[in-house]
Amino acid sequence: MREFLIGKLSGRALPHEWFTIGGSIAFILLVVGAIVLITYTKRWKWLWNEWLTSVDPKRIGIMYFLVGGFMLLRGGLDAIMLWLQQALASGSSQGYLTADHYQQIFTAHGNIMVFFVAMAFIFGLINYIVPLQIGARDLASPFLNSLGFWLYVGGVVMVNMFFLLGGEYAATGWLAVAPLSGTEFSPGVGVDYWIWSLQISGIGTTLGAINFIMTILKMRAKGMTLWKMPLFTWGSLCSMIMAVTVFPLLTATIFLLFFDRYLGTHFFTTTGGGNPMMYTNLIWMWGHPEVYILMLPSFGVFSEIVTTFSRKRIASYTSNVLGMIGVSSLALSVWLHHFFTMGAGANVNAFFGVMTVLIAIPTTILVFTWIATMYKGMIKFSTPMLWFLGFVGLFAIGGMAGVILAVPPADFQLHNSLFLVAHFHTMVVGGVLFGIFAGLAFWFPKLAGFRLNERLGKYAFWCWIVGFLMAFTPLYVLGIMGATRRMDHYEASTGWQPFFIMALIGGIIIMIGVAMQLVQIIASIMQRHLLADKTGDPWDGRTLEWATPSPPPSYNFTSIPAVSTRDAFYEMKLDGGFKKVYEDIHMPKNTASGIYISIFAFLIGFGFIWEIIWLVVASFIGMLWCLIKRTFDDESEYTITAKEVKAREDAAAKLPSATKSRIQQKEEMGLIEFIRIVLSWAMSIVRRKR
Amino acid sequence: MAKRTKKSSSLRPIVLVVLGLCSLAGLVSLLLRDTDVALVNPKGYVATEQYKLLVTVTVLLLEIAVPTLLLFYFVAWKYRESNHNATYAPDITHGKLFSAYLWIIPSITALLIAIVLWPATHQLQPQKPIYANTDPMVIQVVAMRWKWLFIYPEQNIATVNFVQVPIDTPLEFQLSADETPMSSFWIPHLGGQLYAMTGHVNRLNLIASETGDFTGSSAEINGPGFAGMRFTTRVSTANDFYQWVNTVKSSGETLDAKEYQELLEPSEYNEPVLYSRSEEDLYGNMLMKYTGSHDHHTESE
Ligand code: HEM
Ligand SMILES: [Cu+2]
Numbered sequence: 001m002r003e004f005l006i007g008k009l010s011g012r013a014l015p016h017e018w019f020t021i022g023g024s025i026a027f028i029l030l031v032v033g034a035i036v037l038i039t040y041t042k043r044w045k046w047l048w049n050e051w052l053t054s055v056d057p058k059r060i061g062i063m064y065f066l067v068g069g070f071m072l073l074r075g076g077l078d079a080i081m082l083w084l085q086q087a088l089a090s091g092s093s094q095g096y097l098t099a100d101h102y103q104q105i106f107t108a109h110g111n112i113m114v115f116f117v118a119m120a121f122i123f124g125l126i127n128y129i130v131p132l133q134i135g136a137r138d139l140a141s142p143f144l145n146s147l148g149f150w151l152y153v154g155g156v157v158m159v160n161m162f163f164l165l166g167g168e169y170a171a172t173g174w175l176a177v178a179p180l181s182g183t184e185f186s187p188g189v190g191v192d193y194w195i196w197s198l199q200i201s202g203i204g205t206t207l208g209a210i211n212f213i214m215t216i217l218k219m220r221a222k223g224m225t226l227w228k229m230p231l232f233t234w235g236s237l238c239s240m241i242m243a244v245t246v247f248p249l250l251t252a253t254i255f256l257l258f259f260d261r262y263l264g265t266h267f268f269t270t271t272g273g274g275n276p277m278m279y280t281n282l283i284w285m286w287g288h289p290e291v292y293i294l295m296l297p298s299f300g301v302f303s304e305i306v307t308t309f310s311r312k313r314i315a316s317y318t319s320n321v322l323g324m325i326g327v328s329s330l331a332l333s334v335w336l337h338h339f340f341t342m343g344a345g346a347n348v349n350a351f352f353g354v355m356t357v358l359i360a361i362p363t364t365i366l367v368f369t370w371i372a373t374m375y376k377g378m379i380k381f382s383t384p385m386l387w388f389l390g391f392v393g394l395f396a397i398g399g400m401a402g403v404i405l406a407v408p409p410a411d412f413q414l415h416n417s418l419f420l421v422a423h424f425h426t427m428v429v430g431g432v433l434f435g436i437f438a439g440l441a442f443w444f445p446k447l448a449g450f451r452l453n454e455r456l457g458k459y460a461f462w463c464w465i466v467g468f469l470m471a472f473t474p475l476y477v478l479g480i481m482g483a484t485r486r487m488d489h490y491e492a493s494t495g496w497q498p499f500f501i502m503a504l505i506g507g508i509i510i511m512i513g514v515a516m517q518l519v520q521i522i523a524s525i526m527q528r529h530l531l532a533d534k535t536g537d538p539w540d541g542r543t544l545e546w547a548t549p550s551p552p553p554s555y556n557f558t559s560i561p562a563v564s565t566r567d568a569f570y571e572m573k574l575d576g577g578f579k580k581v582y583e584d585i586h587m588p589k590n591t592a593s594g595i596y597i598s599i600f601a602f603l604i605g606f607g608f609i610w611e612i613i614w615l616v617v618a619s620f621i622g623m624l625w626c627l628i629k630r631t632f633d634d635e636s637e638y639t640i641t642a643k644e645v646k647a648r649e650d651a652a653a654k655l656p657s658a659t660k661s662r663i664q665q666k667e668e669m670g671l672i673e674f675i676r677i678v679l680s681w682a683m684s685i686v687r688r689k690r
Numbered sequence: 691m692a693k694r695t696k697k698s699s700s701l702r703p704i705v706l707v708v709l710g711l712c713s714l715a716g717l718v719s720l721l722l723r724d725t726d727v728a729l730v731n732p733k734g735y736v737a738t739e740q741y742k743l744l745v746t747v748t749v750l751l752l753e754i755a756v757p758t759l760l761l762f763y764f765v766a767w768k769y770r771e772s773n774h775n776a777t778y779a780p781d782i783t784h785g786k787l788f789s790a791y792l793w794i795i796p797s798i799t800a801l802l803i804a805i806v807l808w809p810a811t812h813q814l815q816p817q818k819p820i821y822a823n824t825d826p827m828v829i830q831v832v833a834m835r836w837k838w839l840f841i842y843p844e845q846n847i848a849t850v851n852f853v854q855v856p857i858d859t860p861l862e863f864q865l866s867a868d869e870t871p872m873s874s875f876w877i878p879h880l881g882g883q884l885y886a887m888t889g890h891v892n893r894l895n896l897i898a899s900e901t902g903d904f905t906g907s908s909a910e911i912n913g914p915g916f917a918g919m920r921f922t923t924r925v926s927t928a929n930d931f932y933q934w935v936n937t938v939k940s941s942g943e944t945l946d947a948k949e950y951q952e953l954l955e956p957s958e959y960n961e962p963v964l965y966s967r968s969e970e971d972l973y974g975n976m977l978m979k980y981t982g983s984h985d986h987h988t989e990s991e
Contacts, residue, residue: 026915056716099914160897173911180871181886185913270888274874277887310769312780319792342885343817343892350811354804364796367758372788374765375916376779381770389766396759400751407807409814410744412882413737416909469714475716482728482878485910487917491905495725502721650859 008613010187012164015293019101022429023163035262055142056554060149061128062447065440067156068120069222071112074160076514078109080507083471088503091492102488103171104190110174111194115201116156118428121436123152123208125297126236129439130212130448132545133230135221135563137555142213142588150209150598155201158605162193166609170194173486175287176257178268183261189609195258196605200598202250209243212236221544223563227321230543230566230689231307231314232439234321235300242289245332247418250286253279262608277342284335291427292331294323298467299366302388302559305442307368307383308539310377320369326362330355340408347407356406364401367392382539383457387438390465394430398423402477419479422472429468435665437464437517444524445533449550453527453668456520460607463513471506474499520610523674530668542570547578550654555585559643580649582642589638593630597623699769704763716949727880731924733900735820736881747803754799759843816884817893819860825894830973831884833866833873833908835956836915841945841968847938848945851921851954853906856931859899865892868976869954874910877923883909886928889980898925915958919925922962942966950976 004455015024038044051059066473084101097105131139137144142668162169168190172181180192216237218231229237259265259539266272268279307314314320336344370392379385401423405411414420445451478499483490490496525532547569548556559581565571572578600623607615640648669677732738769776819826830841841848855861863877865886875894876883884894886908908919926934943949945965950972 048967099917101840103911103914103916126769171914177911185871203860222797269872270869280872311778315784316792319789339885341883342887343890346815349807349815352852357800357803357807361793361800364758364799365792367762368792368795371758371762371765373764373782374769376777376782377769378771378776379766379769379777389763392762393759396755400755402750403751403803403986404744404747407743407747407803408811409882410747411738412814412816412884413740413744413878414916416876464711469710473714473718474721477722477727481731482725482876483723484907486875489917491920494905500715500722509975528721558730676765 004614005612007607007610008610009165009476009610013167013189013610015163017167020167022165023160025322027160027163031176034426041403043622048592049590052595053146053592055138055590057131057139057142057145058552058554060145060657061124061126063149063150064120064124067153068071068117068124069638071116071120071156073514075109075117075513076110078105078112080511081105083504083507085488085502086496086500089489090494090497090500097488098455099488100168102484103173104169106486107170107174108173108177111197113428114174114290114294116152116159117199118432118436119201119205120152120183120430122239122294122297123149123205125301125436125439125443126212126240129443129545130216130233130236132220132438132446132548133233134216134219134224134554135541135544135557135561135568136215136219137451137557137585138588139211139408140218141211141642143636144207144211144408146594147597148204148594150603151204151207151599152201154598154602154605157491157534158193158197158200158602160620161606162190166190167194169526175283177283178257178260179274180277181257181261181268182269184269184271191257191261192609193262195254196609199251199258199567200255200601200605200659202247202254203601204598205243206247207249209240212240213244216240221560221563224568228473228563228566228568230300231303231317231320231324232297232543235296235298235303235324235509238324239293239296242293244326246286246289246293249282253286256282258608266559275651280342281335284338286339288335289328289331290358291424292327296328296436296455296478298391298432299324299327300440301435302370302391302437302544303541305368305388305438306373307382307567308442308541309382309388310374311380311540312373312377313542313570315350315367315372315375316369317566323362323369326365327359330359330362334359334406337406338410339415340411346408346493346614349577353408357403358647360399361506363395367396368443377636381460382441383452383454384438386443386458386461387434387441390461391430391434391438392402394426394434394465394468398426398430401426410428415477417479418475418483421485422475422479425475425652429472434464437461442539443545445531445538446536446545446550446552448524448528450524450531453520453524453531455668455670456516456523456674459671460513460516460520462530463509463516465635466510467506467509469506470509471503474502475505503681518543519671519674523669526677527669530667536635537569542567544569544653547572552677553648553652554641555587555645558649580648582649586637586638586644587640591630591633591636596626665689697809698752700767704767704903729785731879732803732886733879733902733904734881734896734898736814736896737879739740739810739814743806743814746806747863749755750799750802750806754795777795782820788902811839813856816882816895818895819862820895820897821860824860826862828862828864830864831875831886832865832868832973832976833870833875833912833919834953835870836908836919836958837953837960838875838908838919838921839953841973842935843968843973845935847935848937848965848968850963851960852924852964853921854924854926855898855930856928856933857901857925859928860897862894863894864973865894866890866973866977868979871912871946872910873908873912873919875906876909877904877906879904885910889977891977898923901925907910913956918959938964938968945969945972947972947975 015021038047082105085095094642166189170176170190174192176194176522189550216233256267260267260269266274267275268274274573303314303320309581334352334356403424441452441457478496485494534551535551544561600619603619604616729741729983731740828843830843832839837851839850840853865884867873867886867888873886874883878897880896884892902925904923906921906923942964944967946969
């Protein structure tokens with residue numbers, strides 16, 4: 001009976017180690033804190049109606065940023081723990097973590113950074129910006145999009161759930177390679193948490209991607225042909241097409257692993273005719289394209305930034321787009337470079353090596369188009385542009401490392417070494433993350449109504465780039481010294497420790513950069529009146545998102561702009577700007593179905609992890625019911641009449657100009673100014689208490 | 691629409707960046723003193739060739755990357771807003787020739803690398819014996835949790851976490867694994883790695899050209915004992931090698947089925963063990979557990 005009710009759950013699943021107890025306390029404090037805050041400020045209704053059930057891609061985009069930003073801190077904490085262990089655990093010292101715990105941390109770190117940080121930010125940017133750039137009011141399927149977001153949140157909760165129940169995460173590396181991830185070698189629930197967090201969020205990604213492909217293909221403003229689309233939209237389209245192609249493969253692969261673990265099948269086991277090499281193939285058929293799914297939107301972001309801040313149109317738009325298409329197509333046929341060392345024949349290895357080297361062609365072309373865009377431009381070095389300059393340097397280094405790894409005999413020596421780790425961090429941090437930061441700085445005024453503080457942004461950038469070089473240069477060197485990845489301990493005689501310590505120092509500098517970014521956001525909020533963006537076009541932008549006020553109304557455009565050229569808004573400005581016409585607008589209604597379905601999906605996963613079958617069945621029925629109900633709900637739209645639109649726009653235009661705030665300065669504040677203000681504020685509170 | 695604004699000396703950031711990069715390089719070379727950089731210090735034909743290849747490819751890449759980066763940062767600096775001497779020509783268009791250049795330059799580099807890559811991959815295929823006409827000395831390797839078992843079928847001895855080999859003799863490591871997740875056998879000084887997997891024999895051909903002790907490890911994560919799965923590779927003269935074989939033969943335990951079974955028990959950070967005799971066909975039987983047939987099943991498509 002007990003087994004029927006709660007499956008494998010027992011007192012032993014409760015937290016009892018320092019990190020699970022710590023994690024659980026943090027988890028509970030956060031939830032309780034949020035609940036208290038919302039109740040205290042009486043914001044429940046507002047939160048539910050305006051945000052959680054919203055199908056407005058702008059709101060969903062912001063929610064992606066918030067959750068993703070939070071996960072960035074969570075994954076960053078993991079990173080510091082890893083760096084610290086490696087700096088300590090040399091020779092007779094075993095460091096402060098057990099091997100198993102260390103392995104769980106790097107697994108969680110990888111999963112969180114790829115699925116719950118990078119993907120979240122990419123989806124956030126696409127949600128917010130793509131509809132605006134193509135002149136659309138909403139999405140092809142706002143509901144699918146909302147569902148995708150909530151499944152992502154389900155995955156986020158699942159990946160952190162092991163703190164509360166179970167006490168272990170997968171210790172297999174971020175791809176849970178077989179047979180290590182089978183029950184034979186990983187009997188605990190750690191891999192099950194891995195399975196379900198990726199399964200739930202992965203399905204969300206597929207749904208989100210379907211929606212955005214449809215949106216980009218079907219909902220562009222009149223006159224915007226594919227070849228007039230902004231480059232960020234192009235990058236997003238390529239990325240989403242890749243996602244739709246390969247995420248179902250990930251889902252299928254994980255299901256096979258799940259069958260092995262749960263039903264005792266033998267797809268990837270060492271015995272019973274299983275073939276672990278099959279898993280390696282399947283997971284990389286998804287895994288390689290995945291890194292480019294992250295990269296392509298960033299390429300697009302940088303193209304937008306370099307044109308805007310050079311005040312020129314992109315040089316050779318066609319080459320740029322073909323470059324992105326080329327990268328995406330090649331990315332589907334190079335997966336074997338992740339395991340040249342499995343022992344395939346020379347022809348196979350050489351073929352995949354050459355295919356990989358070919359990817360360098362379209363990527364180099366992108367860089368060339370950016371150089372030509374800056375040529376005879378008038379370049380303004382705002383923070384987005386700084387991230388771009390840093391990106392190109394790092395991307396060149398990481399790309400060269402990638403090509404070296406693509407040469408099979410060289411890869412035999414570098415595979416699974418820290419050189420490889422350095423390669424992909426250079427790409428994912430220098431490429432993807434810098435792209436995201438650049439994009440956030442660039443579009444922040446659009447979504448917040450005020451710019452980010454430039455001074456603090458520049459400090460953050462310099463911390464990041466200096467810290468990055470300090471942290472990852474030693475990893476390239478260590479790889480060449482023969483250090484493998486994922487070591488929780490190494491011999492003192494290797495002479496590696498100084499490099500690991502150097503890497504730790506670099507990591508700390510990066511963390512200072514992160515802190516600086518938080519300070520930047522807070523300082524910008526404090527100075528929002530000074531930094532206000534009243535025109536909706538703070539950078540003299542070129543694409544349609546800048547034709548809307550900042551932040552845009554829920555319907556984005558009063559009337560859908562007519563497009564006849566690339567850089568549509570820029571041309572419009574030459575013609576006297578965007579002219580408002582009022583018309584009836586149909587908008588999708590909010591829905592909570594996505595939330596309910598995601599909760600049920602979460603419970604299905606949870607039920608499977610702990611083998612609580614009734615929960616699985618009940619949740620499955622609940623999920624179906626929600627889906628059916630949603631499908632038959634035909635009142636999913638509402639109308640705003642032209643009169644109402646006009647009234648709203650007039651009201652927005654008449655909004656009293658910003659009231660003067662006490663702490664307003666004439667200049668953007670720096671770090672010292674910020675600390676002074678915070679200190680004096682704290683002092684005043686202390687004094688009042690007395 | 692836009693006008694050039696602000697005036698300031700703009701060499702400062704460049705000087706700072708160059709200084710920063712130089713001090714980074716200085717720091718790294720300082721830390722590198724008196725260390726043994728395995729890949730740059732190869733001790734055998736395979737590792738040497740792999741190192742040469744690494745250098746060749748790096749040079750080819752730098753030939754395009756350095757000019758590109760210099761150009762990139764130069765253009766960014768030259769056309770900065772505050773530079774009043776630079777022309778601003780927002781409407782320039784680039785001709786067909788420009789687009790052609792875009793594609794041609796990186797294609798040439800990629801082609802050059804491909805030309806290097808293809809034959810090198812064939813030449814350095816790990817399964818290929820080092821000398822076509824001499825049979826290599828065979829060492830059977832079993833990845834276990836978390837130690838390496840070496841069986842010398844010709845000498846009929848076995849070792850754990852220690853392998854001694856004669857210099858200048860072609861070696862064939864026949865890699866497999868037993869009750870252990872995929873592992874990767876790597877001795878950086880001698881040459882690149884290959885996976886060791888249950889039910890498969892992956893042949894890794896290496897040769898050593900200098901005597902000395904070189905560390906090997908599992909490069910692929912395979913469970914909690916992974917970091918401790920290290921072994922010493924001792925390269926000695928042929929004489930010393932045969933002497934060592936004789937010493938091993940005349941001392942220590944036998945590796946029989948029972949002892950083998952005990953080795954299969956997971957254990958971490960194992961000290962080296964030497965076995966004076968290895969019961970026949972342990973390796974073959976081990977493979978049979980997975981493949982059900984006795985012939986050595988080799989992975990090569
Ligand atoms: C010029 C472009 C690139 C080339 C030639 C290239 C090549 C490679 C090769 C050959 C490997 C496998 C190395 C090994 O396992 O031994 C690899 C691994 C990897 N690359 Fe790249 N790469 C490129 C760009 C990128 C980009 C843009 C990203 C990410 C945004 C990326 C992320 C990764 C990751 C995450 C791994 C390793 C994953 C793992 O083993 O855990 N790469 N790359
Ligand atoms: Cu790849």
